[in-house]
Structures are given as structure tokens and as C-alpha cells.
Amino acid sequence: MIECTRCGYRNPQGTEFCANPAGCRTYLGYDGKKIATLPGGVSLRISNSTLRLDPGKEVTAELRIHNRSEVVDAYALSAAPAWLTIEPQTVALFPDKEDTVLLRFRPPRGPETPAGQTAFRVTATAKSAPTVSAEHTGTVDVGSFGELAVQMTPRNSRATPTAAHRLAVENRGNTPMQVTLEATDPDGVLRFEIDHPILRIDPGHTEFAQMQIRSAEPAPAHGSAQQHAFHLQVRSDLSSVPPTGVDGSTVLEPVRRRPRSAWLLLLVPVAALLLVAALQLSRLSGGVTAATPAVTSRVPDTTDLLAVDAARLLGTAGFAIDQGHEPSDTTAAGRVIRSDPAANSTAPRNSVVTIVVSSGKSPVIPPPPKPIPQVVITIDDVTLLNSEHTFGDVYLALYFQLRLPDGRLIDLPHWNRGGAALSEGTAYPMTLSFGRYPAGSTLVITGYTDSNDQNRLPSHERYENYQGQIAFGPLSDASHQGVHHEVSRNDKQNPGFRVTFTITPLASQ
Helix, strand or coil: CEEECCCCCEECCCCCECCCCCCCCCEHHHHEEECCCCCCCEEEEECCCCCEECCCCCEEEEEEEEECCCCCEEEEEEEECCCEEEECCEEEECCCCEEEEEEEECCCCCCCCCCEEEEEEEEEEECCCCCCEEEEEEEEEECCCCCEEEEEECCEEEECCCEEEEEEEEECCCCCEEEEEEEECCCCCEEEEECCCEEEECCCCEEEEEEEEEECCCCCCCCCCEEEEEEEEEEECCCCCCCEEEEEEEEECCCCCCCCCHHHHHHHHHHHHHHHHHHHHHHHCCCCCCCCCCCEEECCCCCCCEHHHHHHHHHHCCCEEEEEEECCCCCCCCEEEEEECCCCCEEECCCEEEEEEECCCCCCCCCCCCCCCEEEEEEEEEEECCCCCCCCCEEEEEEEEEECCCCCEEECCCECHHHCCECCCCEEEEEEEEEEEECCCEEEEEEEEECCCCCCCCCCCCCCEEEEEEEECCCCCHHHCEEEEEEEECCCCCEEEEEEEEEEEECCC
């Protein structure tokens, strides 16, 4: 390649005037610089390898994009998850140039954002060839937060002699928590019984409990009803979550007892005889008795309500509540999908209604990856064709590099005949195997020669004579299998070296 020193455009070997599409047209005989061929593809690099933030906050990082191809190209950028955005989303680059884009990490503050290490991915795809792309993956440490909400149904009740309240506690944070429920009254005249005083709640879920209230002392037989206030407090095991609670009240009714009159005692034996007679008559008539019909209520429609709001609505209608969870692609997490018994049906009062709450969308199971063909590359022999030296044997060093389909470069073992000299026109056996690599890879071989006898390894850093480069591939189909011969061109455009190598396809894996 020849790089124009005026505009930086890379021109193919042999070009006389700069072919930059912008119209440079500089004569390269005076203003050109010979450079090595670029390996091709695109690479990505992120500026900050340690990222941490809290939900609802934002952190930024820089992503550097390097065009490693020989053409001007534009790259479309995409990212996952959805709360990772890129500015801008398209970058155009000259060959061997870089540019920087901004990554914004903004996870929402809600139970749908789990705490801990979360993987992210950034992809750059060339617009000229969609098969040319690069991907950068990493993790971001998302902090945890806690938030509670509590509902009590009803807020006010009458103890005759016991009052019942239904409690619903929702975890609106992004980490599991254990909560403790405790009720107190300032007068100390009430006794509270909670069937589940300790609840463990997953993020975005609601758990339920039942609370019974009665008088701490035997209720008086006379007097008026007395209203007493109380407070229900919910305390989390997470120190960062402050306690929350709800106020309520209950009315204690007196137990009214009537005095037993002497004549009432005389009626007891008579009532017993009448009861025995009624039982005998019932047996003789076939034992048919009329059952007292149960009191029923209509089940409210709780579809798409938050679980805590659904619990309050059902409690107001006179039902006890249970809940289950299942994934849904149409109902948001934490909202009710359906109830059992179904909405608008009738059910006995105080019976249990189960609400089915959405746990979010069904997990997406990616299809199994397609088998990737594999190949083994074996270098059979090398022949030095033109050493560019006028006398004696020379030392040859070959550097092998594999460019994978995703643009990554792998440096393979180099070869220099164990430090021994070579003569021109002689084929030297190598039998150098490079193992298994995915089809679509490109093998790049670069050669240098050195005329001294110090056995040092010629290279670009210890530059003697550049013998050119062979790029074979991409190795993408069966037509590449078998034995191949390739010849390089040195810096004077003469044949440099020839390699013979064998491509052996392997079974997909």
C-alpha cells in the first residue's frame, strides 16, 4: 500500500496519483509512503473497564472505533440492554483512523432492573459489508435499592368481639427483602394477632397477611362502644429502607348479657322435649331440612391492577386474598392477569380469591447457534525467491497472523528455520500446523530477510528487507480446501517468497 502524505489516503500498490474520492490527485512518486497492508475489519475499545451506578442514575464511557480496512467505511452502532444508548449511532472513518462515541448507561429505577453484575454488548457493523463487524462485551455493576408500600383493608373496623384486617406489602425495590409486621395502640387496650408477622418478598412482588384485633381484657357487659386507634408498622431487614406503616382504628362493642329469670329456667326442660319431638318428626318425614343459603358477593374485576390495589379492592368486597405468579407478554410485571374465581362471578363472602400476578415477559430462549465450520491450516514448505541481497545466504523470518470473522487478530508462532540461513530457489519443509479455526478467517503471512550472520530475527522493528505479505482467505467454503501456493511481492514489487500450505476442513461443532 502507498499512503498519501498529504491527505492520508491509502492507495493500492502501483497507483501514481492519489485516488482519494475527495479529489486529492497528489503525485505519489513524490508524496507517497509505502506502508504495510492493513489486516482488515474493525475493532472496538472502551475507555472505562470498571462501571458502577445506581438505578435511576447515569454514567458515561467512551468507545473508540478503529477502521482496520483499506477502504473508507461507515459503521452502524447498536447496544444492549435497552437502557444503554450510543451517541452518535453511525460513524464514518477513513482507513486506519479512529473516532470516539459516547456510551450512556441509564438503568431505570424499578424492580425490573436487577441489582448486581449486568452484562452489556456494543456492536459495530460495516455498512459496505454487513458481514464485517466487531463486538465489545462487558459488565456494569448495578447498585441495589429498596422501597416498600403497604395497604390495609379495611382501615376502620368493629370488634364484635373480633375484627379482621387484610394486609398487603409490596416490594418496589430491586433486591429481595424480609419484612416484619407489628401493630400497636397507644392505649394498650387492643390485642393483635398476625398470621404471617414475617414476610419474604421478591422484587416487584406483593405478599399478604391477615390480622385479627380483639380487646386485651374481657369486654364490659354495659356501656357504650369505644373507638381505639392503632398503627401498623412494616420494618425491612435492609438498613437503607426506612420503616413504613399505616394507621387504622377499631370500635370495641360491649357484650350485652341479659339476667336469667326463674321462669326462663323452667322453660329449659320444655324446650328440650320439643327439640326431641322435632328430631323424631324429621326422621319420620325423611330427614329433609332446608339449608340456609350462603351470603355471596360479586368478585370485582382486578385485571391489570397493581397487586396491592387489587388486594384492597377484594378486601373491600369481603374476600380473603391469595396470590400466584406467572410470566405474561401482554401484562406488565406486578399487575394482575386474572383472578380465581373469575371477575364478575359470585362467590361466598369471606372465601379466598386468588389473583394471578404477572412476573414479566416470558424469558427469551435463543435458538441454538448454527454449527460453525472449522479448518486446520498446515504450512508445508517455503521458498525464498528474491532476497534483495547481492551475495551470500540470508536469514528469513515469517510472521503468521489469523484474522477471525469478528475482526479479532491472533498472532501465531513465527518461523525462521531455527536461525539457519536460506538460499534462493530452494524449498524448505516446514510442516507447521495451526490447529482449528472457524471458517471465514483470513491467514496473513508477512516476511522479512536479513543478510548478517548474527542469527537475529528480522522484523518490522529490525527492518532489513520487507519481502511482502500473503493474505489468503477468507476461508469460507469447501473450494479453499486442499493444497495452495501463494507468492508475495516485496517492496520493489518483485516476487519475495512462496509458501505451500494445505487447508483441511473439519466437521462442524
